Amino acid sequence: MNMKYEIVIGLETHVELSTESKIFCSCGGHSASNEPNDCVCPACSGMPGMLPVMNKRVVELAVTAGLMLNCNINRYTTFDKKNYYYPDLPCAYQITQLNHPICTDGLVSLKTSQGARDIRIKQIHMEEDAGKLVHGGNYSYVDFNRTSVPLIEIVTQPDFRSAEEVVTYLNKLKAMFRSGGISECEEGAMRCDVNISVRPEGSTEFGVRTEIKNMSSFDAIEKAIQYESQRHIDALEYELEELVQETRRFDDASGKTFAMRNKETEADYRYFPDANLMPIVISDEWLEQIKANKPEEVDEKARLYREAGISDKEIDMLIGNNKISKLLDDVVDAGCNAKDAAAWILTDCAGILRKDGKSLAELEITAEQLSYVIKMVDAGNINRGAGKKILIAVVEQGVDPEAYCKEQGFDAKVDTAMIESVIDKVLDQSAQAVEDFKNGKTKAAQAIFGACMRELKGAGDVAIIKEILDKKLNER
Amino acid sequence: MKYYAKTLCENGTIAVDDTILVKGAETAAGSRMLEGFEPLFSAEAVTRLEEKGYKISGKTNVGEFGLDLVGEFSYYGDGELKSAAAELVKSGEVQAALGVDMNGATRRGAALSGVDFLKPTYGTVSRYGVVSCAASGEQLGVYAKNADGVAKVMSVIAGHDDKDGTSLPEKQYEYSVTVPVSGKKVCIIKELAEKADADVLAKLTAFADALKASGVSVEEISCDLFELANTAWEILMCAETCNNVSRYDGVKFGHRAEKYRNIDELYVNSRTEGFNFLTKAVILYGSDVLSKNRYKDCYDKSLRVRRVVAEGIEKILAEYDAILLPATSKAQYEAYDIKEAFGKVFEESVFTAVANLIGIPALSACGVQLMGKQFDESLLLSLAHSVERKGE
Numbered sequence: 001m002n003m004k005y006e007i008v009i010g011l012e013t014h015v016e017l018s019t020e021s022k023i024f025c026s027c028g029g030h031s032a033s034n035e036p037n038d039c040v041c042p043a044c045s046g047m048p049g050m051l052p053v054m055n056k057r058v059v060e061l062a063v064t065a066g067l068m069l070n071c072n073i074n075r076y077t078t079f080d081k082k083n084y085y086y087p088d089l090p091c092a093y094q095i096t097q098l099n100h101p102i103c104t105d106g107l108v109s110l111k112t113s114q115g116a117r118d119i120r121i122k123q124i125h126m127e128e129d130a131g132k133l134v135h136g137g138n139y140s141y142v143d144f145n146r147t148s149v150p151l152i153e154i155v156t157q158p159d160f161r162s163a164e165e166v167v168t169y170l171n172k173l174k175a176m177f178r179s180g181g182i183s184e185c186e187e188g189a190m191r192c193d194v195n196i197s198v199r200p201e202g203s204t205e206f207g208v209r210t211e212i213k214n215m216s217s218f219d220a221i222e223k224a225i226q227y228e229s230q231r232h233i234d235a236l237e238y239e240l241e242e243l244v245q246e247t248r249r250f251d252d253a254s255g256k257t258f259a260m261r262n263k264e265t266e267a268d269y270r271y272f273p274d275a276n277l278m279p280i281v282i283s284d285e286w287l288e289q290i291k292a293n294k295p296e297e298v299d300e301k302a303r304l305y306r307e308a309g310i311s312d313k314e315i316d317m318l319i320g321n322n323k324i325s326k327l328l329d330d331v332v333d334a335g336c337n338a339k340d341a342a343a344w345i346l347t348d349c350a351g352i353l354r355k356d357g358k359s360l361a362e363l364e365i366t367a368e369q370l371s372y373v374i375k376m377v378d379a380g381n382i383n384r385g386a387g388k389k390i391l392i393a394v395v396e397q398g399v400d401p402e403a404y405c406k407e408q409g410f411d412a413k414v415d416t417a418m419i420e421s422v423i424d425k426v427l428d429q430s431a432q433a434v435e436d437f438k439n440g441k442t443k444a445a446q447a448i449f450g451a452c453m454r455e456l457k458g459a460g461d462v463a464i465i466k467e468i469l470d471k472k473l474n475e476r
Numbered sequence: 477m478k479y480y481a482k483t484l485c486e487n488g489t490i491a492v493d494d495t496i497l498v499k500g501a502e503t504a505a506g507s508r509m510l511e512g513f514e515p516l517f518s519a520e521a522v523t524r525l526e527e528k529g530y531k532i533s534g535k536t537n538v539g540e541f542g543l544d545l546v547g548e549f550s551y552y553g554d555g556e557l558k559s560a561a562a563e564l565v566k567s568g569e570v571q572a573a574l575g576v577d578m579n580g581a582t583r584r585g586a587a588l589s590g591v592d593f594l595k596p597t598y599g600t601v602s603r604y605g606v607v608s609c610a611a612s613g614e615q616l617g618v619y620a621k622n623a624d625g626v627a628k629v630m631s632v633i634a635g636h637d638d639k640d641g642t643s644l645p646e647k648q649y650e651y652s653v654t655v656p657v658s659g660k661k662v663c664i665i666k667e668l669a670e671k672a673d674a675d676v677l678a679k680l681t682a683f684a685d686a687l688k689a690s691g692v693s694v695e696e697i698s699c700d701l702f703e704l705a706n707t708a709w710e711i712l713m714c715a716e717t718c719n720n721v722s723r724y725d726g727v728k729f730g731h732r733a734e735k736y737r738n739i740d741e742l743y744v745n746s747r748t749e750g751f752n753f754l755t756k757a758v759i760l761y762g763s764d765v766l767s768k769n770r771y772k773d774c775y776d777k778s779l780r781v782r783r784v785v786a787e788g789i790e791k792i793l794a795e796y797d798a799i800l801l802p803a804t805s806k807a808q809y810e811a812y813d814i815k816e817a818f819g820k821v822f823e824e825s826v827f828t829a830v831a832n833l834i835g836i837p838a839l840s841a842c843g844v845q846l847m848g849k850q851f852d853e854s855l856l857l858s859l860a861h862s863v864e865r866k867g868e
Contacts, residue, residue: 042516046723048505048607049497049515051640081719083766085743092722140739142727270766272715272775275612277641 004201005236007229009160009194013170014151015177016129016189017061023128023150024052024095024277036134036143044148046090051276058150059102059280061182062126063290065152066103068176069121075282077102079126079274084267087142088131096127096153098271100279108172112164119169120157127151152182158195158206163225166194167218175319180295191216194225198232207232208243212250212257224250228257301325308338314346317360324360330367336374344374348388352395369394372401382410386458409457416468419460423469426451427476434476445473478554479564480534481506488533490525490629491573493561493582494552495542496616497605498522498532505607506540506550509721509750510730519605520640521574521616521633528632533570536561540752541609541721542578545821546585549752549814557809559585565619566591572629576606578614579713579821580803580828583840586619587803590843592860593619594626597850598835599644601630602637609717611642613709613832623841623861627651630853652854653861658691660859662846663796666698668827675807679843684800686863694800701788702801705830708781710822711765711774713832717755718762724750757818786834793836793849798856802827803845842867 021028025043043050059077066073080098106121129149134141154173160166174190177183183190192215197207212228215221228248235243246262305315318325324345331341349370350360373394377387382405390410393399404410427434430451436444449469456465481494482502492498495505497515504510522532537553537560539546546559553560561573562585575582577595586593595617606616616633620626634649662684669680684694726732726746733745751759765774792799805824812820831838831847838847841860848856 046728047516048503048510048513048723049517049519049605051604051608051642053639053641083719083722085722085725087725087727087739090723090728092725093719268768270719270763270768270771272719272766272771273779275610275642275716276608 003237005198005229005233006201006203007161007225007232008158008197008199008206009162009166009225010158011154011156011160011166011169011195012193013154013173014129014191015065015154015173015183015185017058017150017152018181018183019055019057019061019150021055021057022148023055023058023126024148025050027148036141037145039145040147044090045144046092046147052095052274054277054280055150058126059282060290060293061150062102062124062152063282063287064180064294065154065177065182066106066124067291067294068180068182069103069106069108069124069154071103071106071121071124073103073282073287074100075287076100076279077282078279079277080271081274083270086130087140088133088144088147090131090144090147094128094130095274095277097125099273101125102280108169110165110168110172112162112168114162114164117159117161117165119159119165122155122157124152124154127153158197163222163229166225167222170218170221171316175316178321179301179319179325188216192221194221194228196225196228196232198229198236207236209245210243210257211247213247213260215250217252220250220252223252223255224257227255231257305338305342308332308342310339310342314342317346318342321361324363327363327365327367327370331371331374334367334371336371336378340378341370341374344370344391348391349395352392356396363395364398365395369401376401376405376410380461380464382458383460383462386410389458410459416464419456419465419468420472422455423452423465423472426455427472434473437473438476445469448473477556477558477560477563478552479536479560479569481537481550481552483534485531485533488531489571490530491533491536491561491564491570492519492522493538493542493573493575494535494550495538495576495607496522496535496574497607498535501532501535503535503607504552505542506538506547506552507724507750507752507755508551508731509724509747510607511551511750513730515605517605519574519616520602520637522605524633525574525629530632536564536573538575539581540755541607541717542576542581543609543717543754543758543821544581544817545809545824546581546588548809548811549754549817551752555811557811558588559619561619562586562589562591562593565589565621568621571620572625573619574629574633575617575619576614577617577828577832577838578610578717579709579832580825582617582619583803583828583838583845584824586840587843587845588808591619591621592623592626592839592841593617594630594840594853594857595831595838596630596634596853597837599642600634600646600649600851602633602640602643604637604639609720610713610832611716611720612712613835615832615835622864623653623839623857626839627653627854627857649851650854651857653857655855655858657687657855657859657862660692660797660855661795662687662692662694662798662800662859663697663792664694664800665702666696667700668702668801669696671805671826672802673806676802676804676843679807680800680802683842683844683863686866687800687859689866690862692859692862695796697792697796699788699792701785702826702830704781705785705833706822706826708778708785709825709829709833710761711778712782714758714762715766715775716762718759718766721751721755721759726750753814754817754821761818782833785830789830789834789836798846798848798852798859801845801847803840803843807843 078100081093083093101123103124108119131144131147174185194212197209199207247260248257433444496519499518537550539549566589582593601616618629630651637643731750736742837853839856846856
């Protein structure tokens with residue numbers, strides 16, 4: 001009793017690739033299709049006479065993913081057929097890679113609250129997705145829009161020791177693949193099978209392993225790992241049930257896992273080489289070309305952001321969104337401060353969009369527009385509040401910030417003399433408030449300050465206005 | 477004889493066997509399983525012929541998925557032990573016919589009917605639009621009355637096709653019957669000649685004599701690779717066929733059983749009704765050799781045997797320009813029960829399997845068969861032409 005246990009986890013992650021067309025035919029637009037079976041051809045619906053023809057882009061994206069995960073890129077790679085019957089699988093086999101996967105032996109380094117951990121990548125292979133079944137009434141309907149959508153499957157060694165590590169890894173993959181143009185990693189485009197076992201701490205033997213299939217939400221994955229590892233520990237501690245090697249599914253509603261099939265009833269998939277697809281040989285030239293087109297390493301980019309003083313939380317948001325990090329880079333190139341610009345984007349712009357029920361990904365602003373606003377504030381021509389007001393107009397209505405400033409009178413030359421004259425005017429008009437202030441009512445100063453700000457209509461730096469006002473109040 | 481499963485054009489000059497797709501024309505590959513299937517596109521070979529002005533006369537009957545001896549077990553045929561396409565060509569109603577050679581049925585059919593069939597080098601003719609069973613060795617080829625007729629049609633259909641990943645890069649191939657044959661060396665395989673009956677042996681001897689008269693030297697050699705090749709191809713072909721016909725499940729097209737209570741019964745009942753006994757035997761055999769326990773000793777070993785055979789045949793073809801061998805054991809087949817078909821077919825395919833296994837060209841002509849080096853079709857056609865000319 002009360003023995004300490006170690007959780008051992010290996011992951012298989014399926015990621016949908018961002019390609020124009022499917023993996024073995026020219027059907028495109030599957031992610032945008034609304035009607036069932038409107039993105040289907042004789043090839044991806046399994047009709048006789050059609051032959052698979054390899055989509056070159058899939059190879060390039062798989063290699064790019066392999067490079068990002070520090071894998072060996074295998075120059076000779078082949079496809080195999082995996083046989084099983086299911087109505088959403090039109091050929092009754094899936095084309096995948098068993099014997100010669102495209103990438104092997106990679107490494108990903110993680111940092112979590114438990115410290116650093118290296119996760120070894122066993123392999124990455126390319127494969128096609130299956131279709132979808134829709135059940136209704138007395139019938140089941142088959143939708144082949146997703147059949148032959150290209151996937152890569154990333155298989156790790158059993159190197160994870162906690163749910164936190166798993167989720168950190170998945171977030172890292174997501175960020176990498178988004179920034180690398182490999183996958184949008186939208187809802188459902190990343191699916192995981194989790195292999196899990198527990199063993200007494202210090203033991204080098206593996207315990208009985210179960211596999212939880214097909215989860216896409218990170219939240220569910222975390223809960224499933226917590227539930228399943230506790231089930232294993234309880235089984236070992238109290239010997240209430242015997243653990244068997246089996247496949248399980250996670251039920252989100254109850255937060256529990258349930259057995260699907262065990263080792264004895266596991267299908268024999270009868271893998272064998274696909275004779276319709278010739279082995280792919282990746283030449284030196286091709287590999288160099290793929291390397292040259294690979295976007296900047298995520299880690300390198302994160303390091304640069306960190307050096308510029310951007311917070312880790314902000315970096316995560318930036319790395320996960322290629323469009324936004326590019327906007328930031330462009331604004332910085334235009335001469336703005338990186339930390340400041342990051343706040344403008346991730347706090348101000350995000351806030352404006354949130355109010356309208358939109359996400360940051362929907363931000364429509366150019367680097368020129370944003371840098372104009374930031375520079376106006378930096379130069380002290382307007383205060384931050386006014387800057388934000390302009391930003392709202394740009395983000396919501398797409399106005400030209402320069403024209404908008406003119407229209408709103410933000411373009412006037414702002415200097416100390418101008419601010420002083422406005423303050424004098426306000427003080428002259430607020431004799432009662434000045435009197436109250438002099439009698440010790442500090443709140444009166446607030447009201448006077450507000451009146452000044454209103455009169456200045458956002459022009460001028462707040463600190464300077466405050467300083468001048470204080471001086472003038474005390475002089476009276 | 478019932479030539480056609482479906483006629484298309486009365487004055488057509490090319491017949492197409494029912495394992496090759498013609499847009500809009502029901503294509504069932506001789507099987508009840510594909511009853512009523514109308515393809516949305518034509519095979520590349522058909523398209524190329526139509527572009528040159530040839531008209532397709534119709535779809536000739538074939539044995540279910542081309543698995544039997546010569547077409548006797550077609551769901552739509554009349555059970556005759558003759559090839560419908562070969563007989564049609566012989567009758568003169570069409571100039572040529574297209575067929576798919578997966579396990580020699582086309583070459584046997586041509587031999588029995590006394591016409592020519594060429595199974596070209598693997599990868600020279602697009603398999604786009606072939607109802608595929610054994611992708612690694614099947615090739616689309618041509619039946620014609622003589623070698624000259626074969627060469628003409630082959631020159632139209634051969635050449636690279638982007639739609640077939642196994643298609644070789646060469647844009648176009650030219651075939652002729654005018655390669656000089658005098659001085660060429662041909663060998664006869666002793667072990668295979670011994671398997672032939674007196675009628676076939678007489679044809680083989682006559683062919684050899686005619687070659688000699690044209691200045692070709694003919695020698696007999698011993699070689700045990702053909703039995704080995706036949707077993708390896710039996711395993712690979714059945715495995716690939718089992719996999720490729722698994723798409724015929726009653727869900728999407730073709731035959732679906734009327735009675736079923738769930739998806740498993742839909743699969744089982746549709747396939748039980750849709751496939752004939754021979755196809756089922758091939759599926760079971762193929763499924764077995766691919767199973768976890770058997771894969772290494774059967775399928776994987778066959779892949780290695782394929783390399784060994786290729787090297788062995790290459791050695792023979794380094795010494796000889798072509799191999800002369802029977803295409804069948806008999807000049808005429810007798811009716812038999814489908815339950816014996818699996819054994820009969822793979823006994824008979826000892827004459828043909830090696831060409832499917834290693835992708836070399838094989839020409840059935842004058843009731844016998846020639847095999848040669850990859851891309852050496854024109855030499856095989858020229859050798860046959862020299863014999864055919866003498867017979868005229």
